[in-house]
Every structure is written in structure tokens, then in C-alpha cells.
Amino acid sequence: MLYFVLKTLHLISDFLLIGGMLVNAFVISMVPPTIRVGVIQSLRKYDRTVTTAALAGAWIFGLWLAIGYVGFSGGWLHAKFVLVILLSALHGMQGAAMRKMAADPKRDPNAFVRLGMPIIMICLVLIVALAVIKPF
């Protein structure tokens, strides 16, 4: 029973994390400088509370599942770790980019942060395929 509760909490955290990161990526790369500041200020509050908490939840419940039930021997989990570390780093960089853009709306972030939307979507497809199919 606890296993299913943990998996449910893990998946809820994953959905909120990916949703929040996609909104961050949209605002960073597609909202024009003239209206950026207000949008970023409201989004940063949401990011700090919901998306950051979801990232913590994804890690806590994911590691709990691995330690308690699944083990660390699967190659799929190692590959998933690489992608999840990449997403966690991107989330940190999105926060820093939004802070700088709120202070100076003409400033553009680096290419990795600017390409957030496709990076997040590709990671999502690969992570879900690895976690569900467990191909190796």
C-alpha cells in the first residue's frame, strides 16, 4: 500500500514540476521584454512555492521508491538520473535567469535556458519511457 501512495505522490510531484518548468520556459523565451517584468514577478512566487516544492517531492519520493522497493541496479534508473539531474540544473538556471530578467528586462538568458521548452519535452518523453518500459 505504501508503495502505491509513494508512487502517487511521486507522479503528482512530477506533473507539477514539468508543468511549472514549461511555464517558466515559455515566459523566459516567448514573453516580450516590454511586459516581462510584471509576468516574471508573479511567476517567481509560483515557482518558489509550487514548482520548487514539486522538484523536492519528485526527488524525495523517487529516492524513497528506489531505496525502499526498486533498488539502484537498473540501467534505466541510471539513465533517468542523468536526465533528472539535467532538469534539476535547468530549473535552478531558470530561477536565476528570471531574477536577472526582472532586474533588467532587455537581458536574454543563455542558449540552454532559452531552449528550455524542447529540452523539457524531450527529457519528459525519455524519462517516462525509461520509468515505464525499463528497457535495460
Ligand code: HEM
Ligand atoms: C527526481 C528524481 C527521481 C527519482 C530518484 C525517480 C525514481 C523513480 C523510481 C525508483 C520509480 C519507481 C519505479 C517502479 O516502481 O517500477 C519511479 C517511477 C516513475 N517515475 Fe520517477 N524518479 C525521479 C523523477 C521523475 C521525473 C522528473 C519524472 C517525470 C518527468 C518521473 C517519472 C516517473 C514515472 C512516470 C514513474 C512510474 C513508472 C511506473 O509505475 O511504471 N520520475 N521513479
